[in-house]
Amino acid sequence: xxxxxxxxxxxxxxxxxxxxxxxxxxxxxxxxxxxxxxxxxxxxxxxxxxxxxxxxxxxxxxxxxxxxxxxxxxxxxxxxxxxxxxxxxxxxxxxxxxxxxxxxxxxxxxxxxxxxxxxxxxxxxxxxxxxxxxxxxxxxxxxxxxxxxxxxxxxxxxxxxxxxxxxxxxxxxxxxxxxxxxxxxxxxxxxxxxxxxxxxxxxxxxxxxxxx
Numbered sequence: 542x543x544x545x546x547x548x549x550x551x552x553x554x555x556x557x558x559x560x561x562x563x564x565x566x567x568x569x570x571x572x573x574x575x576x577x578x579x580x581x582x583x584x585x586x587x588x589x590x591x592x593x594x595x596x597x598x599x600x601x602x603x604x605x606x607x608x609x610x611x612x613x614x615x616x617x618x619x620x621x622x623x624x625x626x627x628x629x630x631x632x633x634x635x636x637x638x639x640x641x642x643x644x645x646x647x648x649x650x651x652x653x654x655x656x657x658x659x660x661x662x663x664x665x666x667x668x669x670x671x672x673x674x675x676x677x678x679x680x681x682x683x684x685x686x687x688x689x690x691x692x693x694x695x696x697x698x699x700x701x702x703x704x705x706x707x708x709x710x711x712x713x714x715x716x717x718x719x720x721x722x723x724x725x726x727x728x729x730x731x732x733x734x735x736x737x738x739x740x741x742x743x744x745x746x747x748x749x750x751x752x753x
Contacts, residue, residue, distance in 0.1 A: 551643045551728025556735035558748055565723035565739040565746055566610055569646060572725070573608075576639050588636040589615065591626035599626060605635075606663060612717040613648060614655060616663060618680035620712045625681075627652050633718050643728035650720040660714030665706050672707045673697045724751070 562568040576584035585605040592598045599622060607614040613635060617623055627633065635648040654660075664672060677693040684690065701707055723739040723746075736751040 550730060551734065552730050553643045554727050555729065556725060556727035556737055558737060558750060561725065561737055561748070563746065563748075565720070565725075566608065568725060568739075569608065569648075569723070572639075572642075572644060572646065576642060576644075579639075579642060581639055581641055584637075584639065586637075587615075588638070589623065590634040590636070591623050592630050592632070593626050594629040599623070605637075606715070612650070612719040614659075614715050614717050616660065616713070616715045618675070618678070618710075618713050619654075620682075621680040623681075627716060633716075635718060645726045647722075647724040647726070648718060648720050649722040650718050652716050652718050655715035655717050657709070657714065661709045663715060664709045664713070669705060669707070673701070675713045676707065676710050729753070 562571065573584065583604070586602055587605050588600050589603045590598060590600040601623065603615045603617065603623075605613060606616055619628075631652045633650070633652045635646075637644075637646040637648075639645065664675070667675075673694055676697050677690050697707075721741050725737045727735040729735055732753060734753040736753060738749045738751050739746045740749070741747075
């Protein structure tokens with residue numbers, strides 16, 4: 542099949558200004574719960590877009606690990622490419638795509654590291670092998686072959702044999718995206734999709750409908 546011929550019709554739902562929550566975090570919570578109830582595969586998977594000091598963009602998929610009125614949290618290696626981008630340019634965009642529901646959510650805002658205490662609580666909630674992996678991998682660095690991380694993993698398993706938890710690596714922890722822009726997108730027929738945008742005011746949020 543020609544790639545240009547790949548298309549589908551969106552007609553499951555609609556999205557109106559009258560039906561959405563006045564607060565975008567609450568609207569996200571509603572949609573996220575619906576994605577959970579629909580048993581979508583990894584509904585917390587999101588594209589994280591960053592840019593370096595020169596403005597060169599980079600995007601990858603990460604997992605949302607928490608959200609509330611303070612922002613949206615994910616965890617990673619601070620020395621990775623994304624960590625270096627965020628050190629130079631602490632702004633990011635998130636994209637959730639829930640294709641089975643014909644929905645996407647876009648979030649933009651500034652980024653800050655979460656507290657070491659918050660990172661430690663989450664780190665110790667991870668499976669032990671994931672804790673070891675955070676120590677073993679020099680994320681985003683060039684390595685000769687896979688044996689580099691496999692050897693590091695074996696050495697760490699020996700070092701921490703008998704311990705159920707490991708110390709928090711100094712190079713690993715959480716980031717919080719503090720939103721100043723939300724967009725909720727619902728697929729519609731004829732490509733006339735519904736797009737509702739939230740932007741901040743001093744005492745709340747203003748809603749706008751955007752043309753598809």
